[in-house]
Amino acid sequence: MATVSRARAQQLRQLIGDPSEVAQDLAKFREAATALSSAHPRFIEKYPQKWVAVLANKKVIASDSLDVLLGQLDEKGISREHVIVRFIDRSDRTLFL
Amino acid sequence: MPIVGRFGDTTRRPYIEGRLFLPRLGIRADLSFLVDTGADGVFIMPGDALRMGVDYTSLVLSPHPAIGVGGETRDFLEPAVLVFDDSRQLYVYDTFVTIGHLDPNLLAVPSLLGRSVLDRWHLTYRPSQARLEAVPDSADITMLIPGDFDSISPSTPRT
Numbered sequence: 001m002a003t004v005s006r007a008r009a010q011q012l013r014q015l016i017g018d019p020s021e022v023a024q025d026l027a028k029f030r031e032a033a034t035a036l037s038s039a040h041p042r043f044i045e046k047y048p049q050k051w052v053a054v055l056a057n058k059k060v061i062a063s064d065s066l067d068v069l070l071g072q073l074d075e076k077g078i079s080r081e082h083v084i085v086r087f088i089d090r091s092d093r094t095l096f097l
Numbered sequence: 098m099p100i101v102g103r104f105g106d107t108t109r110r111p112y113i114e115g116r117l118f119l120p121r122l123g124i125r126a127d128l129s130f131l132v133d134t135g136a137d138g139v140f141i142m143p144g145d146a147l148r149m150g151v152d153y154t155s156l157v158l159s160p161h162p163a164i165g166v167g168g169e170t171r172d173f174l175e176p177a178v179l180v181f182d183d184s185r186q187l188y189v190y191d192t193f194v195t196i197g198h199l200d201p202n203l204l205a206v207p208s209l210l211g212r213s214v215l216d217r218w219h220l221t222y223r224p225s226q227a228r229l230e231a232v233p234d235s236a237d238i239t240m241l242i243p244g245d246f247d248s249i250s251p252s253t254p255r256t
Binding site for chain 1 (some may be wrong): 126135136145149159166189191243
């Protein structure tokens with residue numbers, strides 16, 4: 001299945017690191033994303049027109065602006081790598097890309 | 098084992114989570130990608146780029162404009178590595194992603210997983226059964242995940 005040179009494959013393995021750790025991180029991130037999705041109707045009532053971050057422990061941080069929210073994460077020493085961030089849009093906008 | 102995605106509870110949009118590395122910028126982050134067979138490649142929206150800490154002054158303009166419903170734009174092209182997992186192994190794609198320009202209207206739009214990756218997968222898209230699965234036909238490399246991750250992975254479709 002590999003389509004890159006052996007040397008490049010080695011570089012990629014070094015970049016990615018421990019596969020178990022990646023899988024565990026992704027599983028937690030997927031859980032947070034799913035939690036955010038299932039909470040969305042409640043969030044529309046609780047955090048309308050706000051940016052929210054759902055952490056791996058399901059804790060929620062909300063703010064009026066993305067910049068402020070990201071600043072709050074940084075201040076609290078929370079890594080942005082594994083945090084799902086979404087804008088809670090009260091309007092039911094149709095998405096066409 | 099397939100890579101298991103999900104459908105948004107309210108939007109019903111199809112998502113798959115993965116890890117993105119931008120090696121030139123020293124950045125890695127987990128992302129929730131909107132599955133978009135209409136997108137030619139992987140498009141990182143500015144909201145995700147800001148969350149990841151992308152410094153826009155260090156980006157390189159794409160040689161080609163992008164076109165979408167919003168019209169034609171000039172965005173940024175960046176070498177990238179994408180990783181997805183099926184709880185048994187990691188599937189790794191050594192590729193490029195487009196990073197969207199800083200348009201406030203795009204901040205809340207999810208990043209797109211387009212055909213540069215999707216063309217290498219067999220997709221099952223069955224929203225009526227909350228079933229979104231991908232079986233990779235190819236990857237640039239794969240990495241086995243030691244141990245049994247069934248117990249920790251929520252990689253089962255929501256019912």
